[in-house]
Amino acid sequence: AVVSTQSTGEYCTVPKCVWDYDCYTGIGFEYRGTLSRTEQGYHCQMWSSDYPHPHGWHTGPGLGRHNYGRNPGNNEKAPWCFTTNLFKRWDYVVPPKCKRGVHPFYRD
Numbered sequence: 669a670v671v672s673t674q675s676t677g678e679y680c681t682v683p684k685c686v687w688d689y690d691c692y693t694g695i696g697f698e699y700r701g702t703l704s705r706t707e708q709g710y711h712c713q714m715w716s717s718d719y720p721h722p723h724g725w726h727t728g729p730g731l732g733r734h735n736y737g738r739n740p741g742n743n744e745k746a747p748w749c750f751t752t753n754l755f756k757r758w759d760y761v762v763p764p765k766c767k768r769g770v771h772p773f774y775r776d
Contacts, residue, residue: 688700688701688766689701690763690764690766691763691764691765691766691767691770692746692747692763692764692765692766693765693766695739695742695744695745695746696737696738696739696744696746696747696763697729697739697740697742698729698730699730699737699738699739699747699763700730700736701736701737701747701763702734702736703736703737703747703761703762703763704734704735704736704737704749704761705761706737706748706749706751706759706760706761707759707760707761707762708756708759710751710752710753710756710759711735711751711752711753712735712736712737712749712750712751712752712761713735713749713750713751713752714733714734714735715731715732715733715734715735715738715749715750716731716732716733716734720752720753720754721750721751721757721758723750725740725741725750728740735749736749736761737749737760737761737762737763744760745760746760746761746762747760747761747762747763748760748761749761
């Protein structure tokens with residue numbers, strides 16, 4: 669795979685890593701997958717929104733105009749998100765843990 673860095677126009681031939689997209693390592697600080705539903709079935713709130721739960725995580729590593737699970741403070745046990753449920757502030761979004769025997773390291 670060829671990876672483009674749009675800001676500099678440079679290219680490299682390093683394959684895109686599957687780890688931290690299809691699964692997560694450690695406690696998920698670098699997870700960049702697209703799961704947007706919690707382990708208890710709640711929908712995730714957009715990180716750029718303060719509704720229904722006001723918060724201070726609008727920008728940061730992997731955050732932005734999406735509602736995917738993240739662990740931006742690197743202080744929870746797994747990726748998580750604020751929920752759209754008024755009575756449940758946040759919950760874990762749990763993609764599978766990366767395992768060498770199950771998940772290839774690089775995407776083709």
